[in-house]
Amino acid sequence: GENVEQHPSTLSVQEGDSAVIKCTYSDSASNYFPWYKQELGKGPQLIIDIRSNVGEKKDQRIAVTLNKTAKHFSLHITETQPEDSAVYFCAVSGGGSGGGADGLTFGKGTHLIIQP
Amino acid sequence: KAGVTQTPRYLIKTRGQQVTLSCSPISGHRSVSWYQQTPGQGLQFLFEYFSETQRNKGNFPGRFSGRQFSNSRSEMNVSTLELGDSALYLCASSLAQTNTGELFFGEGSRLTVL
Numbered sequence: 001g002e003n004v005e006q007h008p009s010t011l012s013v014q015e016g017d018s019a020v021i022k023c024t025y026s027d028s029a030s031n032y033f034p035w036y037k038q039e040l041g042k043g044p045q046l047i048i049d050i051r052s053n054v055g056e057k058k059d060q061r062i063a064v065t066l067n068k069t070a071k072h073f074s075l076h077i078t079e080t081q082p083e084d085s086a087v088y089f090c091a092v093s094g095g096g097s098g099g100g101a102d103g104l105t106f107g108k109g110t111h112l113i114i115q116p
Numbered sequence: 117k118a119g120v121t122q123t124p125r126y127l128i129k130t131r132g133q134q135v136t137l138s139c140s141p142i143s144g145h146r147s148v149s150w151y152q153q154t155p156g157q158g159l160q161f162l163f164e165y166f167s168e169t170q171r172n173k174g175n176f177p178g179r180f181s182g183r184q185f186s187n188s189r190s191e192m193n194v195s196t197l198e199l200g201d202s203a204l205y206l207c208a209s210s211l212a213q214t215n216t217g218e219l220f221f222g223e224g225s226r227l228t229v230l
Contacts, residue, residue, distance in 0.1 A: 001175070032216040043120070043206050043221030044159070051216070089159060094216055103149060103161030103174055104219070 002027045004092050006107025014115050019080055021110045023090035024072040031094035033066060033073045034104070038087045048075070052094075077112075085114045118143065120222035122207050128228045134195040137225045141188050141209030148190040149219065150182060153204040162205075165190055194227075202229045 003026040013019045023033075031052040036044035050057045050064045050073065057064050061080075066073040077084055091104040121140040129135050141148050150162040161174035165184035182192040188209075194201055204226050208219035 034218070036221075041223065043208070043223050044219075045221065046218045049218070091159075103151075103164060103172060104159075105161070106151075106159040108158040 002105040004105050004107045010111045012113040019077045021075045023107050025092045030092045034091050035075050036089045080114050082114050087111050120209050122222035122225050126226045130230050133197050136193045139190045139207030145209035147210045149208045150192050151206045197229045
């Protein structure tokens with residue numbers, strides 16, 4: 001099955017600096033790559049996603065880049081703010097014989113800490 | 117518009133018991149997925165339902181089961197509970213039948229097995 005590795009597990013940055021979280025995946029047939037943010041006591045919330053026909057996508061301070069050849073994708077957060085502190089998960093789907101019906105495979109998460 | 121509602125939010129059970137968790141999706145959403153979240157394994161896919169049919173099941177034993185009703189509400193059941201079943205169980209709903217669209221998660225049901 002699909003294997004997703006996410007790094008780092010913890011990331012501490014100064015407020016205003018940039019943060020980068022990276023994920024690699026194993027199934028070259030995968031075609032959908034979302035990022036979720038989970039705040040304490042809440043369920044994950046989609047913050048940005050990218051599909052395999054696009055190399056980069058940006059939404060205000062958040063961007064995602066995808067390298068299908070190398071099978072990795074990254075989340076970039078610029079001008080970090082205290083409210084960015086949370087756990088971030090990458091996910092992958094669309095590969096395998098299930099034709100996309102196999103559910104999302106998530107990375108283990110990155111605890112992002114924004115230092116004031 | 118109301119979000120995904122999961123009940124109960126917290127529950128404590130003992131080994132060998134069984135538990136039923138409930139999920140009400142966002143109005144109009146026909147797809148409901150369930151995920152187990154633990155510190156060690158992270159988020160793992162349990163199963164997905166669409167129009168009362170189970171579309172796919174993750175790599176969990178048969179003790180884990182679910183169903184979806186005609187109003188799209190879903191329940192999952194875990195029988196013969198084990199200590200390792202202690203986890204946050206998350207339900208997510210979506211408009212689309214595929215797994216290439218946004219999932220809207222509830223706040224989860226936290227199960228503790230003693």
